[in-house]
Amino acid sequence: MRRYHVTTFGCQMNAHDSERIKGMLEELGLGEAPALEDADLLVFNTCTIREKAESRLAAHMGLAKALKDADPERRLAVGGCFAEVQREHLFEQFPQVDFAFGPGSIAELGEWLRAERSGARGSFGIGEERRFSAELPARRERSFQAWVQISIGCNSVCSYCIVPTVRGKQMSRSAKEVVSEVERLAKEGVREITLLGQNVNSYGRDLPAAERKTFAELLRACDHVGGVERIRFTSPHPKDFRSDVIATMAECESVCEHAHLPAQSGSSRILKAMRRTYDRDRFLSLAAEMRERIPDLAITTDLIVGFPGESDEDFEQTLSLVEEAGFDGAYTFVYSPRYDTEAASLPGQVPEELKRERIERLIELVQKLAREKNRARIGSTEQVLVEGTSRTDETLLRGRTRRNTTVNFSGTAHAGDLVDVHIEDATSTTLRGAQVKPALA
Ligand code: SAM
Ligand code: SF4
Secondary structure, eight states, X not given: OOEEEEEEOSSHHHHHHHHHHHHHHHHTTOEEOSSGGGOSEEEEEEOOSSHHHHHHHHHHHHHHHHXXXXXXXXXXXXXXXXXXXXXXXXXXXXXXXXXEEOTTOGGGHHHHHHHHTTOOOEEESSSSOOOOOTTSOOOOSSTTEEEEEOEESOXXXXXXXXXXXXXXXXXXXXXXXXXXXXXXXHHTTOOEEEEEOTTGGGXXXXXXXXXXXXXXXHHHHHHTSTTOOEEEEEOOOGGGOOHHHHHHHHHOTTBOSEEEOOOBOSOHHHHHHHTOSOOHHHHHHHHHHHHHHSTTOEEEXXXXXXXXXXXXXXXXXXXXXXXXXXXXXXXXXXXXXXXXXXXXXXXXXXXXHHHHHHHHHHHHHHHHHHHXXXXXXXXXXXXXXXXXXXXXXXXXXXXXETTOOEEEEEOOOOTTOEEEEEEEEEOSSEEEEEEOSOOBO
């Protein structure tokens, strides 16, 4: 049997797509290889959100070339956002690549591979009409957790971001399709779903009036599906986070007490230049309203440092936003100029060294707050969905709380079980504890 290996870069959308790439390859009779070296077909599902993602890809391409040199029968494929953006230069930059495909064209992978047996080189589905990959066969990482795509593309115009160029305008899936996927997953034993979109709160606005549903209505419909115990979503945009969604989160039992709410900056001046369409005060009042109405809510965020024109004062405002909003965690990014984005040609690009200094200070503060937040959980009992064994100590189990914090704990449960864990210790990234009850059936 021929074997494949898929390497995934970037966001959850790519993780979702990679599960479909694997599903398609298995339908064609290929088996998964444990490592790159063991595979006949190497697939790289790429990201282009920051330059770092591209340099990581370049390093992997070097290794893939060496593997191809050792066995010229090996095939090398590049899919996803880098393939879409670099369509004209991809084969020049990486001549070892056999074929490339765009992020909306996973469905055509089977057809291409059947024809490609003759050894064709080239690309398909790049710059073409996009399709949802949701309905394709999937090979999911865990049987009890699933991503559910609710929209692709993005209608926002954040001046630093390449996503709208690569993934196009927002296209929502009909609520009927989303809910029937959730029902099917529940029947298959899935206990936790994560609804995926670039701006989940603007879900549905592009659908025909007769079938239009808001994100709050969609959340409620998913909550009604029996068997799914946890519903998460990512990412919402603060500009579209309305009271109906807050009420839905507060009222629907399966919707977890966690919101990943990307702030990007704490300076209203920079937020304006980023075209985020909210300011610092609006963000803080939204976070406060959410905390007031959703008991025990965890709020995490994305922050960018070194956006063009960011002064020391602007950066200090990002630090103070982190304290005022009381984030439970944050993904922190150094601003990376992207092809054809508005921000890439703005004056006042921040020197790399200053960006480095700023991100180090920001990470230090984020970690300090996260540690305090996590330590405040010591003594509490948390419901944990078990995901496997701990990454650092194989005598312990690992899972996540409803607030999305990783817990390493002693116990007898199995992956997919929901258990109660008594929290005894905490770091900035994880809780530690002991299982207190037998697994819930
Ligand atoms: N659509 C989501 C949103 O708006 O929150 C997420 C989009 S992106 C995949 C995830 C994060 O990458 C963004 O929230 C932003 O913080 C960061 N990002 C996007 N473009 C960037 C850039 N050019 N440089 C640095 N970070 C960037
Ligand atoms: Fe990019 Fe902004 Fe759209 Fe998020 S909302 S994908 S940051 S353009």
